[in-house]
Amino acid sequence: MLLDGGIGEYEDDSEYAPSGCVSFLTIHQSKGMEFPIVIVDSLGSVPRKDRNDLLDGIIDKFGHKDEFEPLELTKFYDFWRLYYTAFSRAQDLLILTANETSRVPSKYFRDVYEELVNYSNNAVDLSEFNFKKIKDVNLKESFSFTSHIAVYETCSLQYKFYKELEFMPVRAGAMLFGQLVHQTIEDVHKAILRGEEKLVNPDSIGKWFDLNYSNLSKSTRTYLGEPQRRVALEQVLRYADKQKNYWNQIISAEVDVSLVMPDYILEGSIDLIRGEDNTYEIVDFKSEKKPDVFSDVERIERYQNQLNVYAYLVEKRMNVNVSNMHLYFTGEVNGKPTITFTNNKKNIDTTISNFSKTVEKILNREYNTFSDSLKICDSCDFRFYCNKK
Secondary structure (H helix, E strand, O other), X not given: OHHHHOOOOOOOOOOOXXXXXXXXXXXXXXXXXXXXXXXXXXXXXXXXXOOOHHHHHHXXXXXXXXXXXXXXXXXXXXXXXXXHHHHOOEEEEEEEOOOOOOOOOOHHHHHHHXXXXXHHHOOOOHHXXXXXXXXXXXXXXXXXXXXXXXXXXXXHHHHHHHHHOOOOOOOHHHHHHHHHHHHHHHHHHHHHHOOOHHHXXXXXXXXXXXXXHHHHHHHHOOXXXXXXXXXXXXXXXXXXXXXXXXXXXXXXXXXXXXXEOOOOEEEEEEEEEEEEOOEEEEEEEEOOOOXXXXXXXXXXXXXXXXXXXXXXXXXXXXXXXXXXXXXXEOOOXXXXXXXXXXXXXXXXXXXXXXXHHHHHHHHOOOOOOOOOOHHHHHOOOOHHHHOOO
């Protein structure tokens, strides 16, 4: 299981020593870390017997220089450098362990190993140690509005399942539809930015769309029926036709922006930044019909908070002023497909303050709030576990 899953990977960089758990690490993984107690196995190892082709090549290239260490001793130096790393990870107590046979531990460890107190004879009194606490890791976690804050605020229990326990959503089809529309619109924008506006035509868009669908369906192992694919392609074609007179305003597309905050890293992926007359505007695409501004107030407010976060990131990182923020609904057929918000510093500051408060709850693992919407509960992947419905 370790080999298949990647023995060279950490389970969690931000919590290398979870409370109540024993951390299993390779010697390479343990570099730079310290633990109160370290148990080292692999005492049957011996220095490598032969040089390899890579080392021979290095020696041939640099062998004319003065020796830093005698060549015939290099394999022993490498061997002890490796185990020095392992042994020096211990802050208070180092334990050497082996499945003892005639050849284990190897002769390189035996002299030291046999002199040690035998732990199994209860000869070690742990009360004589004043064990240090595990050191805190200074890594900050990254949070975005759509992937973290919106999920947590919808239902903290749902957030725990998706983000901490890493369950995958069941409704992958809806996600695939949105990704397909977004990626093909991104292809349109990239062609414009390359100065290849002539490529933005139904034939090219159709080819980009088909390629994106092929790649996404293989990577997600989910598929869309022909009617769904046709609707998704129509959304992209309709967008390209309506916006063709505004291509000259595009500044950049699919912009990943991050900002280091006091307790976390704020992240955002902005679909489109456009501008005219020294102004910057942000556009976020939604592959759905435009919501009703009266009956869907809560959803629109959530989208506005998302745009507030993006405006904050752009202004802080790019040192520019954002004048307006737009929601573009690609599923809108007849009416105006956009909802526009004017930049309001007070609203943005409030959004960022609330964002930080929610992050604090997540970092404290406060998973005690639930959705009060029966509609959300009806479609929740964990409704049978929660039983709130």
